[in-house]
Amino acid sequence: MYTLTVTNHFWRPVVVNNSAGASFTVPLNGSGHPPGPLGDATISVPGLGEMMVHDIGDRQIGGFSKATWGVLVAYQGEEAVFRYEGGGQLTVTFNDLGQAELTSNGGFSRISLGGLILPGE
Numbered sequence: 001m002y003t004l005t006v007t008n009h010f011w012r013p014v015v016v017n018n019s020a021g022a023s024f025t026v027p028l029n030g031s032g033h034p035p036g037p038l039g040d041a042t043i044s045v046p047g048l049g050e051m052m053v054h055d056i057g058d059r060q061i062g063g064f065s066k067a068t069w070g071v072l073v074a075y076q077g078e079e080a081v082f083r084y085e086g087g088g089q090l091t092v093t094f095n096d097l098g099q100a101e102l103t104s105n106g107g108f109s110r111i112s113l114g115g116l117i118l119p120g121e
Contacts, residue, residue, distance in 0.1 A: 001038065001039075001055075001087065001088070002038060002055070002069070002071060002082075002084065002087065002088030002089065002090055003033060003038060003087070003088070003089050003090070004016075004033055004034060004038045004041060004053060004090050004091075004092070005031060005032070005033040005089070005090070005091045005092070006026050006031065006032055006033065006043060006091075006092050006093075006094075007026070007030070007031040007091065007092070007093040007094070008026040008027065008028060008029070008030055008031070008093075008094050009028070009029060009093065009094060009095050009096050010028070010045060010094040010095070010096060010097075010098045011028060011096065012028070012045070012046040012047070013025045013026060013027045013028065013030075013046075014026050014043055014044060014045050014046075014094060015043070015044045016032070016034065016041055016042075016043050016044075017041060017042050017043075017044075018034045018038060018039070018040065018041040019038075019039045019040040019041065020034075020039070022034050022035070038053070038055070039055045040052075040053065040054050040055055041053045043092065045094060045098050047098070048076065048098040049075070049076055050075075051073065051074065051075040051092065051100060052072070052073070052074045052075070053071060053072075053073055053090070053092075054071065054072040054073075054074075055070075055071055056070045056071065056072050056081070057069065057070070058070070061081055061111065061113070062081060062109065062111040062112075062113075063081045063083065063107075063108075063109025063110075063111055064107070064109050065081075065083035065106070065107040065109060066083075067083035067084050067085050067106060067107065068083075068084075068085055069083065069084050069085065069088060070082065070083045070084075071083075071084075071088065071090060072113075073090075073092075073100075073102065074113075075100050078110070079110070079111050079112060079113050080102065080108050080109065080110050080111060081108070081109050081111050082102070082104050082106055082107070082108055083106050083107050083108075083109070084104065084105060084106030084107075085106070088104065088105065088106055089104055089105045089106075090102070090103075090104045090106075091103045091104065
């Protein structure tokens with residue numbers, strides 16, 4: 001499992017919802033994290049959409065790292081995979097423009113997942 005920390009420098013509060021039903025708001029210049037290890041979460045950024053953070057376990061979906069555990073991060077049509085060993089620590093920092101800056105104790109790869117899968121693919 002991994003932990004998630006969200007820091008907000010965007011001019012509007014962001015809302016984090018996790019798969020366990022917990023929700024919290026991160027105000028301007030604030031920081032917070034769901035208690036305990038995380039499975040899945042969404043982070044709502046007013047006017048810019050929603051970020052999805054999805055625990056993919058040991059499934060490989062692309063990228064250079066062959067670390068055992070992975071998390072898919074998707075925001076504004078872009079995807080990245082965060083891979084780690086042991087306890088992962090993922091930090092998402094929204095800057096003043098609402099861009100998400102990702103940092104961690106593991107590795108990141110930018111990937112591209114098509115929204116459609118056609119027969120034979």
